[in-house]
Amino acid sequence: MTAVTGEAPATGSGVLGQPLDSREDPQLLRGEATYVADIDLPGTAHMAILGSPVAHAKILSIETKAAEQLPGVLKVATAADFTDVMPLPCIWIPGGVESHFPPHPYGLPGARPVLTGDTVRHVGDPIAVVVAETPRQATAALAAIAVEYEPLPVVTRADEALADGAPQLHEAVPGNLNAYWTCGDKDRTDAAIAEAEVTVELDLVNQRTINSPIEPRGAVGDYDAATGEYTLYASTQGPHNHRFLLSALVLGIPFNKLRVIAPTVGGSFGTKGYLYPDMALVLLLSKALGRPVKWVDTRTGLMNSTVQGRDHRQHVTLAGTRDGRITAVRCTSYANLGAYPSTIGPGVATALMGRSISGMYDIDAAFCEVYAAFTNTVSLGAQRGSGRAEAAFLMERLVDRYAGEIGMDPAAVRRKNLVPKEKFPYDNGLGWTYDSGNYQLNFDKAIELSGYADMPARKAEARTRGKRLGVGLATYVAICGVGPSTRMSQEGMLGGTWESANIRVHPTGEVTVIVGSASTGQSHGTVFAQVAADELGIDPDTVQVLEGDTQKAPYGQGTYGSRSYSMAAPAVALTARKIKSKLIRAGAVFLGVPEDKVVYEGGRVFEEGNEQNTKTFAELAMSMWYGWGLPAEIEPALDETTHFDPPDFNYPFGTHVAVVEIDELTGETEVVSYTAVDDAGHIGNPKIVLGQIEGSITHGLGQALMEAAVYDEQGLLISSDLTTYALPRAADVPFFTLDKTVTPSPHNPLGAKGAGEIATVPPAAAVVNAVVDALSDLGVQHIDMPLTPEKVWRRLRGEAQ
Amino acid sequence: MNGRPEQFSARPNELLVERLRDGLGLTGTKVGCDTGQCGTCVVRLDGRSVKSCLVLTASAAGSEVATIEGETTRGGELSGLQEALRQEHGTQCGFCTPGMVMALGELVDSTAGGEAPTEPEIREWLTGNLCRCTGYHSVVRGVQRACAAARAEAPSGASEPAAVAASTAAGQEV
Numbered sequence: 022m023t024a025v026t027g028e029a030p031a032t033g034s035g036v037l038g039q040p041l042d043s044r045e046d047p048q049l050l051r052g053e054a055t056y057v058a059d060i061d062l063p064g065t066a067h068m069a070i071l072g073s074p075v076a077h078a079k080i081l082s083i084e085t086k087a088a089e090q091l092p093g094v095l096k097v098a099t100a101a102d103f104t105d106v107m108p109l110p111c112i113w114i115p116g117g118v119e120s121h122f123p124p125h126p127y128g129l130p131g132a133r134p135v136l137t138g139d140t141v142r143h144v145g146d147p148i149a150v151v152v153a154e155t156p157r158q159a160t161a162a163l164a165a166i167a168v169e170y171e172p173l174p175v176v177t178r179a180d181e182a183l184a185d186g187a188p189q190l191h192e193a194v195p196g197n198l199n200a201y202w203t204c205g206d207k208d209r210t211d212a213a214i215a216e217a218e219v220t221v222e223l224d225l226v227n228q229r230t231i232n233s234p235i236e237p238r239g240a241v242g243d244y245d246a247a248t249g250e251y252t253l254y255a256s257t258q259g260p261h262n263h264r265f266l267l268s269a270l271v272l273g274i275p276f277n278k279l280r281v282i283a284p285t286v287g288g289s290f291g292t293k294g295y296l297y298p299d300m301a302l303v304l305l306l307s308k309a310l311g312r313p314v315k316w317v318d319t320r321t322g323l324m325n326s327t328v329q330g331r332d333h334r335q336h337v338t339l340a341g342t343r344d345g346r347i348t349a350v351r352c353t354s355y356a357n358l359g360a361y362p363s364t365i366g367p368g369v370a371t372a373l374m375g376r377s378i379s380g381m382y383d384i385d386a387a388f389c390e391v392y393a394a395f396t397n398t399v400s401l402g403a404q405r406g407s408g409r410a411e412a413a414f415l416m417e418r419l420v421d422r423y424a425g426e427i428g429m430d431p432a433a434v435r436r437k438n439l440v441p442k443e444k445f446p447y448d449n450g451l452g453w454t455y456d457s458g459n460y461q462l463n464f465d466k467a468i469e470l471s472g473y474a475d476m477p478a479r480k481a482e483a484r485t486r487g488k489r490l491g492v493g494l495a496t497y498v499a500i501c502g503v504g505p506s507t508r509m510s511q512e513g514m515l516g517g518t519w520e521s522a523n524i525r526v527h528p529t530g531e532v533t534v535i536v537g538s539a540s541t542g543q544s545h546g547t548v549f550a551q552v553a554a555d556e557l558g559i560d561p562d563t564v565q566v567l568e569g570d571t572q573k574a575p576y577g578q579g580t581y582g583s584r585s586y587s588m589a590a591p592a593v594a595l596t597a598r599k600i601k602s603k604l605i606r607a608g609a610v611f612l613g614v615p616e617d618k619v620v621y622e623g624g625r626v627f628e629e630g631n632e633q634n635t636k637t638f639a640e641l642a643m644s645m646w647y648g649w650g651l652p653a654e655i656e657p658a659l660d661e662t663t664h665f666d667p668p669d670f671n672y673p674f675g676t677h678v679a680v681v682e683i684d685e686l687t688g689e690t691e692v693v694s695y696t697a698v699d700d701a702g703h704i705g706n707p708k709i710v711l712g713q714i715e716g717s718i719t720h721g722l723g724q725a726l727m728e729a730a731v732y733d734e735q736g737l738l739i740s741s742d743l744t745t746y747a748l749p750r751a752a753d754v755p756f757f758t759l760d761k762t763v764t765p766s767p768h769n770p771l772g773a774k775g776a777g778e779i780a781t782v783p784p785a786a787a788v789v790n791a792v793v794d795a796l797s798d799l800g801v802q803h804i805d806m807p808l809t810p811e812k813v814w815r816r817l818r819g820e821a822q
Numbered sequence: 823m824n825g826r827p828e829q830f831s832a833r834p835n836e837l838l839v840e841r842l843r844d845g846l847g848l849t850g851t852k853v854g855c856d857t858g859q860c861g862t863c864v865v866r867l868d869g870r871s872v873k874s875c876l877v878l879t880a881s882a883a884g885s886e887v888a889t890i891e892g893e894t895t896r897g898g899e900l901s902g903l904q905e906a907l908r909q910e911h912g913t914q915c916g917f918c919t920p921g922m923v924m925a926l927g928e929l930v931d932s933t934a935g936g937e938a939p940t941e942p943e944i945r946e947w948l949t950g951n952l953c954r955c956t957g958y959h960s961v962v963r964g965v966q967r968a969c970a971a972a973r974a975e976a977p978s979g980a981s982e983p984a985a986v987a988a989s990t991a992a993g994q995e996v
């Protein structure tokens with residue numbers, strides 16, 4: 022483990038922390054970037070997948086002959102063709118959870134087959150594939166595959182799946198219960214609630230949502246018979262992780278026989294870190310056919326196969342004193358895992374959510390229990406802000422209910438309960454130890470910036486226009502920087518969760534930085550160059566950044582949970598420091614002075630007190646490449662690698678304020694202003710983080726106002742395209758008012774905290790709080806998301822939820 | 823096609839986006855949905871932005887088609903709109919970007935000589951294009967910047983370029 026101290030960022034060239042333009046943007050703006058769908062290897066054949074049209078059924082027979090005869094068709098395959106392929110595993114089994122599935126090597130549960138042969142469990146469950154000369158031929162041939170189903174009863178809600186007599190999804194999992202998981206202190210919490218002066222309760226539905234990156238997923242498999250090596254091009258957030266999972270755990274081939282390449286990836290937000298059947302299928306079929314095999318999903322296909330998010334039904338309780346001191350919080354949640362445990366879905370639904378429920382508050386007793394159940398829906402996975410958004414939602418709804426109950430201002434209640442600055446590191450009693458924070462400062466800044474004090478006047482003014490104005494607050498702490506490998510193993514995650522970076526200095530003084538992480542739109546090339554350039558005191562334009570190809574890059578888990586800047590960037594910084602310290606040792610030789618007289622500053626070394634005796638970075642690079650005159654203990658060349666495994670997670674936090682206006686006539690909710698003050702520690706590139714914050718808030722507003730994955734009683738996904746699943750459009754959001762506070766994390770050398778998705782965590786709570794505030798005089802205490810105009814209109818007319 | 827004649831025979835049910843991507847290798851135009859909702863496939867047909875996944879290739883016969891590839895040469899200098907979007911970091915994963923550039927190009931061009939579009943007008947114009955990364959804020963700022971620059975350059979634009987409305991004073995601070 023690397024010891025780190027949370028120092029301030031180096032200021033070698035001063036480029037870190039600067040809003041440099043993204044070097045990735047010009048290529049993207051010219052439409053020149055290559056996404057999976059744009060890859061065209063010679064001889065490529067095209068794959069299409071037959072997904073189940075029914076949510077739950079036994080497959081009685083599959084007839085593929087007719088499809089095989091169609092023009093252009095090269096192969097039709099079913100589960101019977103892949104009996105020696107291992108199932109796709111689930112690698113995050115939260116502590117204490119029993120695995121019911123037949124194990125993989127390494128004791129993991131085999132979560133789902135690459136193709137389903139006996140029982141289909143959700144609409145879209147892959148049954149067969151066709152490979153043909155063209156995509157159209159492949160798709161057309163799907164219709165000629167005849168499958169006979171014997172329908173089985175369907176269940177799509179977690180609580181209903183756990184009821185007596187519910188349809189059963191997996192023989193190995195009686196009662197559909199994958200996990201009963203708890204954290205916190207139940208007895209203490211129950212006692213605190215029983216003794217409390219005030220208690221409030223809510224029943225919440227955190228509806229299922231679909232991330233919908235604008236690029237659907239895709240994969241190209243290319244098997245080389247001469248070398249026995251496989252290459253997978255995929256829209257992935259973690260090429261190394263996919264290489265590990267696919268080679269060792271699914272295909273049963275040596276790790277070094279699989280190369281995974283992530284080309285430009287068109288957004289992900291959590292969904293493209295998962296292992297999907299298509300990734301294995303294109304490789305297997307490429308080997309079978311001796312040609313590259315390509316598959317590109319459709320939007321409807323994505324909606325019916327790519328992991329979905331959120332989906333908790335919760336009963337939550339908060340206890341406190343009459344004067345606003347929160348004493349306990351308790352949550353019982355029914356989490357819907359979908360039909361199969363996805364790669365890390367069970368961990369998202371339990372640990373990531375449950376350990377976060379107390380948020381920014383100093384609460385004496387807290388307890389969370391999660392019943393994670395299987396249903397006939399698409400598997401559950403991560404979703405921008407996953408777990409943490411669900412946690413913030415329940416806590417922030419409860420705080421508002423509590424404030425209403427005791428007649429205190431919601432801001433005053435929050436302020437009174439924030440974890441005080443002196444209490445860090447703070448053990449939240451649920452399993453997380455918050456690294457650092459100054460919550461009061463952050464909270465006060467948001468209250469001030471939002472003009473919170475003026476709201477009564479604004480409410481009165483809005484009424485004169487037929488609008489009801491409401492204001493909603495939400496605070497949050499988001500666990501980021503996944504993660505410390507040992508700590509993650511205690512959470513039940515398999516795999517090294519560290520990140521690495523390699524830096525090579527070329528003889529001419531240019532630098533190549535290679536990282537294990539892989540961008541899905543976060544301008545890694547720009548930011549990692551800033552980190553290296555800043556440490557080395559050189560021009561960032563001379564620094565090249567490579568990532569996304571397992572054959573070039575050292576191992577890293579990839580981009581998820583807002584971890585690249587607080588996991589991979591520290592690896593870059595520490596590697597640059599190794600280069601620097603080697604240059605100081607070598608500099609002593611080149612300058613002919615003792616090592617303690619060598620100063621490294623501004624991209625050169627010089628003799629202390631005699632700056633004339635100096636060598637620039639470029640001169641040093643060339644000298645190190647020649648290697649002439651170096652003593653035996655200094656190797657020639659500059660090529661260093663660091664594997665960064667931090668001592669613990671990091672915990673960004675923030676305060677958001679939503680102001681909404683509800684149209685009395687139509688029930689339409691308009692977000693009229695939105696203020697966010699987030700704290701992600703030291704930031705590498707504020708321009709890039711600004712973009713991520715703005716996108717994240719918009720995503721969160723989407724859940725609050727319009728997004729919902731809706732299944733009917735037959736388990737059919739009704740919202741299966743972009744006409745039926747609403748995403749926020751440009752006219753749905755105003756410009757936001759944004760600011761930050763800076764509390765460095767002590768757990769990495771950049772003082773960084775996660776940033777990318779953190780601002781998705783509070784908006785849903787802030788908006789629902791604002792709408793409930795606007796309707797509070799009607800006795801409304803809660804409305805389930807999404808807050809569609811119809812729903813709000815009914816409440817305006819006094820109808821019940 | 824981007825100023826050059828192209829001759830081919832299209833299949834009866836062939837979509838323009840298929841011809842562009844698979845037939846002509848112009849992969850800058852993206853496919854993001856099956857329903858004409860996302861706008862990643864927007865190209866300009868006789869100067870008007872259209873969703874090329876909703877246009878039959880045959881029906882575009884005789885028309886001028888402009889795709890993102892025609893905006894610049896490979897690696898070439900960015901157009902005014904692209905440059906403004908670059909300065910405002912109006913793209914993240916970039917998948918929605920070519921469609922946005924093609925759709926917004928019409929807006930910027932059409933307003934270059936007259937009134938700059940207001941923020942609500944820009945947002946309204948953008949409703950045919952989905953972006954999941956940026957939340958549109960930087961895109962809207964980019965259009966404001968591009969319009970200001972275009973008006974400053976337009977011969978008839980006597981007025982000073984309107985100041986680019988920042989999303990927030992703190993925009994650069996986050």
Ligand code: FES
Nearest residue numbers: 858860861863875
């Ligand atoms: S691909 Fe044409 S609108 Fe989505």
Ligand code: FES
Nearest residue numbers: 914915918953955
């Ligand atoms: S930049 Fe990713 S969808 Fe717009």
